[in-house]
């Protein structure tokens with residue numbers, strides 16, 4: 001039912017309540033409501049934001065950051081190992097959630113990354129199973145022969161889904177004068193094209209975007225899973241509903257807890273308390289930050305956290321809000337020779353140029369049909385083959401030190417051991433690079449000079465060893481929780497990023513790239529030693545927006561929160577069982 005109003009929801013009963021109308025929530029609601037006998041309600045705190053060019057035009061990505069209509073704009077606690085900085089965690093608000101705010105890059109991980117999830121005690125959560133669902137959601141459109149020839153697009157059609165709801169397609173173009181030389185530089189040191197979608201990404205590739213090949217607009221959870229199904233009588237989507245608590249049946253007999261509904265506040269009248277009931281299940285899809293917060297507000301979590309915020313404990317589950325991890329990114333930036341014409345994102349600063357891109361978009365051309373797509377996924381041994389053995393030994397020692405700490409749970413110990421194996425594995429990507437024709441986002445030099453052209457190379461930390469937490473700071477559901485990822489607590493993470501920056505410098509020194517750049521702006525010629533590069537990274541790195549782990553799928557005795565069926569341990573038992 002489209003455009004649900006409060007009276008359609010409040011005090012009503014549905015089979016399933018889905019909390020959060022973002023990427024997971026809308027996808028799940030569409031799947032559940034395929035069966036017309038099942039009723040589903042989605043409660044989303046933000047606005048619908050449908051048909052909104054700020055979301056639909058790909059060239060707008062990043063411009064919605066910080067705007068409360070689209071972005072929760074969370075801030076971490078000051079990070080001790082990042083020079084005391086508080087790091088911004090953008091998160092999508094409104095239908096589509098973060099899929100309406102993200103950069104539309106369609107990428108898949110290494111098979112071993114997914115198989116590791118099964119090894120942590122989750123039968124069936126392996127690459128084979130994952131690939132089946134990745135294919136099921138994707139509808140890939142091949143580029144024309146003309147684009148393949150011009151932009152060297154390379155792909156293996158068999159590694160892509162053909163009939164899913166999320167449309168993927170190559171961008172209208174890439175910068176021939178910058179991104180192709182970037183690939184050529186890699187090629188000259190033996191790094192080749194990789195099929196990044198077959199489970200063994202190792203090399204460079206241009207990644208398809210989640211973009212509709214007909215409308216040339218963002219393809220995301222709202223237009224893939226909600227709009228086509230909005231007239232289903234058994235699907236109710238209600239926006240402006242800020243869920244504050246999960247409700248449980250009385251469990252005086254000591255049985256497992258049974259979720260019976262949720263409480264929510266109206267975004268436009270936060271004094272108004274509403275209730276909706278669930279016959280079967282309550283499913284939390286409020287993302288990495290809010291899902292653990294909601295568990296704690298409902299009395300599920302660590303004893304000391306619940307005591308501190310004054311919430312009565314319903315179930316002690318110490319893993320809630322723990323095991324938080326995130327990818328980090330930084331960048332190396334270069335100004336380009338003004339005398340050479342390049343296509344770079346710098347040009348979007350010119351209003352005349354930007355208006356022209358809006359016009360071109362209608363026919364599937366121009367910057368609103370481009371993206372940050374020139375990627376490399378590389379095993380660690382590629383970036384520093386000479387010293388990788390020594391590096392692995394150093395990483396092992398630092399993990400052993402971490403394991404010796406009493407705060408490391410059995411579930412975390414297993415993850416860290418697996419991560420060490422992944423770091424050494426030459427088939428597993430541990431390094432991600434993106435070549436961006438345009439200025440870097442993170443620079444110590446302030447905004448880029450008007451009229452100048454730039455090249456930015458982004459480096460990403462994958463498989464972080466550090467772990468942090470997300471816990472309620474009080475029992476006000478409108479207050480964000482304390483986010484403390486403890487980035488770089490394990491020093492190996494920083495060492496990996498240093499090696500990446502050094503690798504980028506090596507690449508840029510290879511022709512044809514070398515002649516294109518004038519000088520390095522960041523980290524800058526004054527930062528050469530490992531120690532100086534570390535300081536630069538600490539001062540500039542940002543979140544790569546991939547935080548996860550706060551409701552980990554690990555057995556309960558190993559400090560997990562959900563089981564392989566994604567049910568909270570000892571909780572959310574089906575009512576009635578089926």
Ligand SMILES: Cc1cc2nc3c(=O)[nH]c(=O)nc-3n(C[C@H](O)[C@H](O)[C@H](O)COP(=O)(O)OP(=O)(O)OC[C@H]3O[C@@H](n4cnc5c(N)ncnc54)[C@H](O)[C@@H]3O)c2cc1C
Nearest residue numbers: 020022023024045093097098102103104105243286287545
């Ligand atoms: C800036 C950015 C760039 C990214 N780039 C990429 C990329 O290019 N490629 C890629 O694959 N991934 C990317 N990601 C990651 C990807 O988008 C996310 O992992 C994914 O969208 C998360 O889905 P989710 O359903 O867990 O959370 P979300 O999609 O964030 O959904 C959570 C929903 O819950 C709602 N909500 C929150 N609190 C409440 C409450 N109390 N009551 C009711 N509703 C609530 C939110 O408003 C939101 O709609 C990016 C993420 C970000 C933030």
